[in-house]
Amino acid sequence: MDVHCLELKTLADQLADIGAPVSNNRLVLRIIAGLNANYDGMTISFSRAKPIPPFIEARSSLCMEERRKVHQVEHDAAINAAALLTTDSSDSHYPSANRHNHPRRGGHNCGRGNQGGKKGGRGKNRGGHNNRNSSGSPAASD
Numbered sequence: 001m002d003v004h005c006l007e008l009k010t011l012a013d014q015l016a017d018i019g020a021p022v023s024n025n026r027l028v029l030r031i032i033a034g035l036n037a038n039y040d041g042m043t044i045s046f047s048r049a050k051p052i053p054p055f056i057e058a059r060s061s062l063c064m065e066e067r068r069k070v071h072q073v074e075h076d077a078a079i080n081a082a083a084l085l086t087t088d089s090s091d092s093h094y095p096s097a098n099r100h101n102h103p104r105r106g107g108h109n110c111g112r113g114n115q116g117g118k119k120g121g122r123g124k125n126r127g128g129h130n131n132r133n134s135s136g137s138p139a140a141s142d
Contacts, residue, residue, distance in 0.1 A: 001062050001063050001065075001066040002059075002063055004031065004034060005031055005055075005058075005059040005062065005063075008027060008030055008031055008034075009027070009055065009059075012027050024052065024054055024055055025051075025052045027055050028046060028052050028053065028054075028055055028058045029046075029047065029052070031055075031058060031059070031062070032046050032047060032058075035062075038069065039062070039065065042061065042062060042065055046058055046061075
């Protein structure tokens with residue numbers, strides 16, 4: 001950005017030396033005309049300003065904006081790198097393929113439906129379709 005501004009300022013000074021001075025407005029408008037889309041906000045701001053800011057002020061604002069954009073890119077890259085490191089390290093502790101191989105509390109066959117190796121669950125001995133004894137006939141109710 002600084003190089004772009006200095007090149008135009010040098011040209012304006014050379015033109016002034018030969019008797020064809022360039023006004024501040026024309027110089028600033030020429031600077032913003034050479035900016036890419038990343039500086040659209042600055043372009044709009046300078047072109048709508050009444051009066052158009054002096055060259056030195058416009059140059060300073062553009063250089064500060066360029067530094068801000070560089071800092072933002074570096075900051076975003078650092079955050080993305082940290083997110084990748086966090087994701088990679090958490091994935092290595094608990095690979096998805098081995099997620100179900102971890103022992104559970106209470107042993108292997110604990111939990112609902114595993115009462116001493118018998119199947120049943122909530123409805124056992126309470127009536128309904130699970131109310132059968134080992135021979136397959138209906139169980140006597142209590």
